[in-house]
Amino acid sequence: MDIILFGVGQIAEVMAHYVQQDPHLNLVGFTVDRAYLPPSGEFKGLPVAAWDDASTLFPPGKIRILGPVSYRGNNTFRRDRHFEAKERGYSFASYIHPSSHVSGAEIGENSVILEECTVQPYAKLGTGSILWSKVHIGHHAQIGDFCFFASFCGIAGNARVGDCTFFGGQTGLADNLSVGSGCIIGAGTAVTETIPDGALAISRGTRVLPNGARRFARRLLG
Incomplete structure (x- = not known):
């Protein structure tokens, strides 16, 4: 299963480590709010897409999303991004x-x-x-x-x-x-x-x- 992770911080780095050891999950990239987009456009050697344009690089019908793995805003940030992803047609990995x-x-x-x-x-x-x-x-x-x-x-x-x-x-x-x-x-x-x-x-x-x-x-x- 091809997936992307939401985030480019330390928790996303930890999750990438776990996901890349799972034979059932294939990490193909990351997405993050545009303000946090790395200048190189990459994280851990994989492409990073701005969240407002993620569907261009990572089509919802082909790639699932996991995260954000975060408690920011007492978990409301994660909730809001989840429903945005659902509205864009993404399915989710666990x-x-x-x-x-x-x-x-x-x-x-x-x-x-x-x-x-x-x-x-x-x-x-x-x-x-x-x-x-x-x-x-x-x-x-x-x-x-x-x-x-x-x-x-x-x-x-x-x-x-x-x-x-x-x-x-x-x-x-x-x-x-x-x-x-x-x-x-x-x-x-x-x-x-x-x-x-x-x-x-x-x-x-x-x-x-x-x-x-x-x-x-x-x-x-x-």
Whole structure:
């Protein structure tokens, strides 16, 4: 399958690395908003087309698109470009790393699942879902469209997440709870209550004890 990636930044570079190792995907180029077009017209040795003219170089009937793989604008940038691509007649690719385990779950189009993720049976991931490395989505969980889960997130069984919500690294959502649309869950936050639309949820900051490591070591480690 011939595909293009949206973007020419670091995340696009990472995704190009993964895609080029997938025998079922053939990366033929990139597209990006015209303001970010590289002067050389290339990225990673492949052609880059301005998004407003991408269909000339990369015809929608022959090439699929993946991305943008981004949480810019709390995922709204990705949502908007997805629907623009659909209006132009593009179909979408998805990427699932071979080390991840997805069984009996529904995965929306234009989604990315990186290394060692688990998506349990009867879970549903919406369009444009992004699971970075080592994310767990529990059974019967319902994830909205265009959500981004950073590494080491854990979403328990039968949980609900609305559209365009971002989960930072090492976050958790308890079973049977809901997080609304357009939310941001800060890194390291354990969500143990329902979160309304548009909310920011963050745990208390790290407590730092000067010389605490030395005292802890003397007391517990001898």
